[in-house]
Amino acid sequence: MNLDITEHGTTSAVLVLNGRLNLVSSPMLREAVADVIADGRTLVVVDLGAVSFVDSSGLGALVAGLKTARAAGGDLRMADAPEQVASVLRLTNLDRVLRVHPTVEAALDA
Amino acid sequence: MSPTPKDVSTFFEGSATTGPYGEAQRLRALQSLDVLDTPREERFDRVTRLAQRVFDVPMVSVTLIDEDRQWRKSFVGLDGPVAQREGAFCDAAIRSSATLVVPDAITDEIFHDNPFVSGPPGVRFYAGHPLEAPGGERVGTLCILDVKPRELTPGENALLRDLAGWVQNELQRDAELERAGAVQRGLLPSRTPDVAGYAFAATCRPARGVGGDFYDWYATGDDLHLSLADVMGKGMAAAIVAATSRAVLRSTSRTPDVGDALTTADEVLSLDLAEVGTFVTCFHARLEPSSGRVTYSDAGHGLGFVLRADGTSEHLRTDGLPLGLGTGDERRASTVTLDPGDRLLCFSDGLVDLFDIAEDALSIILDAAVAAGSAQATMETLAALRPVVFQPDDLTVLVVERLTA
Numbered sequence: 239m240n241l242d243i244t245e246h247g248t249t250s251a252v253l254v255l256n257g258r259l260n261l262v263s264s265p266m267l268r269e270a271v272a273d274v275i276a277d278g279r280t281l282v283v284v285d286l287g288a289v290s291f292v293d294s295s296g297l298g299a300l301v302a303g304l305k306t307a308r309a310a311g312g313d314l315r316m317a318d319a320p321e322q323v324a325s326v327l328r329l330t331n332l333d334r335v336l337r338v339h340p341t342v343e344a345a346l347d348a
Numbered sequence: 349m350s351p352t353p354k355d356v357s358t359f360f361e362g363s364a365t366t367g368p369y370g371e372a373q374r375l376r377a378l379q380s381l382d383v384l385d386t387p388r389e390e391r392f393d394r395v396t397r398l399a400q401r402v403f404d405v406p407m408v409s410v411t412l413i414d415e416d417r418q419w420r421k422s423f424v425g426l427d428g429p430v431a432q433r434e435g436a437f438c439d440a441a442i443r444s445s446a447t448l449v450v451p452d453a454i455t456d457e458i459f460h461d462n463p464f465v466s467g468p469p470g471v472r473f474y475a476g477h478p479l480e481a482p483g484g485e486r487v488g489t490l491c492i493l494d495v496k497p498r499e500l501t502p503g504e505n506a507l508l509r510d511l512a513g514w515v516q517n518e519l520q521r522d523a524e525l526e527r528a529g530a531v532q533r534g535l536l537p538s539r540t541p542d543v544a545g546y547a548f549a550a551t552c553r554p555a556r557g558v559g560g561d562f563y564d565w566y567a568t569g570d571d572l573h574l575s576l577a578d579v580m581g582k583g584m585a586a587a588i589v590a591a592t593s594r595a596v597l598r599s600t601s602r603t604p605d606v607g608d609a610l611t612t613a614d615e616v617l618s619l620d621l622a623e624v625g626t627f628v629t630c631f632h633a634r635l636e637p638s639s640g641r642v643t644y645s646d647a648g649h650g651l652g653f654v655l656r657a658d659g660t661s662e663h664l665r666t667d668g669l670p671l672g673l674g675t676g677d678e679r680r681a682s683t684v685t686l687d688p689g690d691r692l693l694c695f696s697d698g699l700v701d702l703f704d705i706a707e708d709a710l711s712i713i714l715d716a717a718v719a720a721g722s723a724q725a726t727m728e729t730l731a732a733l734r735p736v737v738f739q740p741d742d743l744t745v746l747v748v749e750r751l752t753a
Contacts, residue, residue, distance in 0.1 A: 261581055268625075293741070294580040294629070294697065301673060302625050325707045329650030329700075330629060331669050 239263035239289075241270055249312075251279040252342055256288040259296030267296070271303035271314065280312025283345040286338075287318035292326055300336055315345040375415055377481035378488075381519055382526065384412060384419055391518050392422035395490070399511055400424050403504065405492045407469065410479070410515050411438040412488035425493075426469065435463045437493075441476035442486040447505055450474040452497035473498045475505070477512035482523050490515050525557035525584070532558045532587055535594060537565055541572055543637050545688075545753075549727035550746040553698075559742035560586025560628075561696045562594050568601050572637065576746050577630040578649065578696040580670075586626075586742075593617060593628045593671070606632050607645040607666070607681035614647070614671045614679070621672030628671045631664070631694045640686040640750050645679050647671045651697065653714065655726075657689030657752075661714050692748040693717055695730060698741035723749035 239257035246252060251274040259267065271282055282303060286292075300316070307314040319327065319338045327333040339345035378384065396408040407425035411418050418431045418438055433439055437459070441448035453459040453472050464471045476491030490512040500508070532554070540548040550563050560579030565572060575597050579586040596616050600609035610632055621627060631652040633644035646652060648670030654662045668679045686692060700709045713730060720729040726747045 294578065295582075298580045298626060301627065321707075329697075330648040331646075331650065331667055332648060334667065334669060335673075335675070 239266065241266055243270060243274060245274075245279065246283075246346060249279055250281040250283065250346055251277075252283045252285055252346075254285040254288070258291040259286075259289050259299070260291065260293045261295040264295045264299035267299040268302050271299075271306055275306055275310045275312065280307055280310045281346070282307050282312065282314045283339075283342055284314065284316045285318060285342050286316055286320065286323050289320060289323055292323045297326065297330060297332060297336075301332070304336060315339055315348060317342045317345040373483075374481075374485045374487065377483055377485035378412060378414065380526070381481055381487065381523055383421055383519060383522065384414060386421070388422060392515060395511055395515050395518075396422045396424050399490070399492055399508070402507065403492045405473070405494045407493035409438075409491050409493075410488065411436075411476075411491060412479075413439050413442055421488075432463075437462070437464065437471065437474045438476050438489045438491055441489045441491065442478050445478060445486070447475060447477045447500075447508060448489075449500050449505070451499050454497075469493070470495050472496055475500050475508055477509050479512060479516045479519060482520050487519075522557070528584065528587065529554065529557040532562075532591070535591060536562060541565055541567065543572060545751050546635075546637060547723040547749040547751055548747070549723040549749075550744070551727055551731050552742075552744040553731070554582075554587070554742045555698070556583045558584055558587035560590045561698065561742035561744040562590050563694075563744055563746045564594060564597065565746075566598070566601065568634070570637065572635045573601055574633045574635060574692075574694075574746065574748065575630060576649070576652075576694045576696065576744055577628050578698075578742070578744070579628050580626045582742060589621065589624065589626055589628065592620060593630070597630070597632065605681055606634050606643050607668075607679040610645045610647050610668060610671065610679040611677070614673075614675075614677065617672040618674040618676075622674050627673050629697075630671055633692070633694075635686075635692075635748065640688075640690070641683060642686060642692060643681045643683050645681045647679065649694075651700070652692070652694045653717075654684050654686065655691040655693055655714070655718050657687065659718050661718060686748070686750040688750050688752040690750050691717075691723060691726060693726065694746045696742060696744040698743035699730060699733060699745070723747040 242254045244252045253270055304314040316338045392410050399408045409423040410421040417433050418436050420429045450456050450459055453465040471493050473494035476489035478486040479488045481487050552561055563576045565574045577593055579589045596613050600612050603609040629649040630647040631649040633642050635642050644664055646666045647668040652664035666680050666682050669675050669677055716729050717726050720726040727745045730745045
């Protein structure tokens, strides 16, 4: 999995993931979220558009990221989830806490 | 200590003494390591590569001595994983706990006419340190070989011993996992419930010896509790959390409402799991056999179904989040009734991960399950959907069938 970080203004960051978000790659996401929040960017948007697969460890990293962001007074939002990711979120009822927005812009403005 | 002088006269005698145990036990120990004929692995290859560099030798091998052959788990400079056992230097090396060093085989009393010396690969120098199974049985060696004579300094000998210890740890790590797996299997129900009018079948297969899946069933009065849970992640870390989760779920057995039971379990698990950063999905149900009434609550598992006798299926959902997230959710229960010929089915996402789109996967799995018929056949059909060799995730299936009268 590849992960690119782009900064938006002074308080937001967009993490663009590419590939499989699983047991192997999820620590990378956890660290990236922790890093941008430590940097003061407490609104984190995770762009899932190019994620081909997510497993329970990937969901764990997203939930952990949400907790970290909320603890810092911010939020973690997701954008552009492909069908596999969306259906896993529905099956686990995690769509109740991990909100998916149609685009990165919508997530930033929500 | 001086490496060479040891009693070499018994090296190739038929009644080999290969450690404190007989040859049969040595072979059993080797078998139980489950390493023979497995693919190459980087965790061993990095040791052989390193040994080749530091000793500057053309040939290095992690050799296991099977009944009638040498089998190399990792090697450099040799032409393949298999060689004859007869006359093997490594077979000689496992007769003692010390390093066997042969500085120049051509002038060596024992090895000068050895087939590996007179024929390919033309060994002149050999040094091999034995590798032990967890019980101390010497099952193979880490060895270095050269086509030129050379000496092994005491410092080099110590280094070879250290590298052999590293290889031995890697070999035994799997055995450790196997023992942990046996303990974990012991935590699964040992028998299917004996409830008139019902048939039960279940399987739980971890991807790596141990795993984060489990199922449970136990009687509470006239009713039967059923649970299937899946801890995030895989392997040993998930297994430790699975054992905790099973105990916590069992402790709720006196709570009549399965929703309340999950609310309580969630509170307890959240205290522990918040630190670990993991969560558990769970389908928890209570069956009243006389009526077929099933009350259930789903904690983010999403993979519980009723398969009706007429071939239709119903997805058993409640809106609960996975356990251990610390959200303090009040969990609700729902009810469904199993009529004669109906089946209750629950499985873990190891099955869904087989296919890339979860909802496509569900329809493939449900079609196969509906066609299977009995509880036992349903379980076996679903377990067989998973490729036998490639095991991406833990897999668990639980089926309850209400028999037709």
